[in-house]
Amino acid sequence: MKxxxxxxxxxxxxxxxIDSLRSLLRQKNIFSMADVDYAIFETSGKLSVMKKENKQSATKADMNSLSTKVFPIAxxxxxxGTANTNNLTQLKLxxxxxxxxxxQAGVKSLSEVFYAEVQPDGTLYIDNKDDF
Known part of the structure; x- marks a missing residue:
């Protein structure tokens, strides 16, 4: 997902x-697609993932300095192209x-979006559809 x-x-x-991909990512302790720099689906059926540099494992000291979480997980x-109103409601959005x-992201319609998730800091990660 470079x-x-x-x-x-x-x-x-x-x-x-998308649900299978999210499941494979969670097995790698990755709970947000925005954290992924690159992913390769291997011929063995396993997923190899490189996290973005700023999302790689942190020390306890690093974790103590992060107090900007608004939501528990992405x-x-x-x-x-379909909004998940149940999740929005749970997030009080x-x-x-x-x-x-x-x-604000320049997206005119929900139908243009393949996948979007609210990040723990309250920002929105968006992946647009690629209609060729």
Whole structure:
């Protein structure tokens, strides 16, 4: 997932859906796609992942200095152009907030989004659909 723009086509090639990918990432203790710099689906069926440099394992001292968490983990709010209103409600957010975030990111419609998740710091990670 070096470039988020190729995620959708890469998933199609490997015959994975977004939920299967998220499950494989969680097995690697990665709970947010925004933390992934690069991922390779190996021929053995396993996933090899390189985290972004600033998301690699931290020391206890590093963890004590991080007090900006708003949410416990990254949470899916859009999958294949559809808003997950249950997750938004659990995060005490709504579709108005989501629409505003998308507009700020230059996204005109939910249908343009392949996947989006709210990060622990409250920001929104967006992967747009790649319609060729």
């Amino acid at each position: 470039d988020g723009k190729i995620m959708e086509s890469s998933l199609r090639l490997t015959r994975l859906d 949470t899916e709010v859009i999958a294949d 709504d579709t108005n907030w989501l629409d505003q975030q998308l507009q």
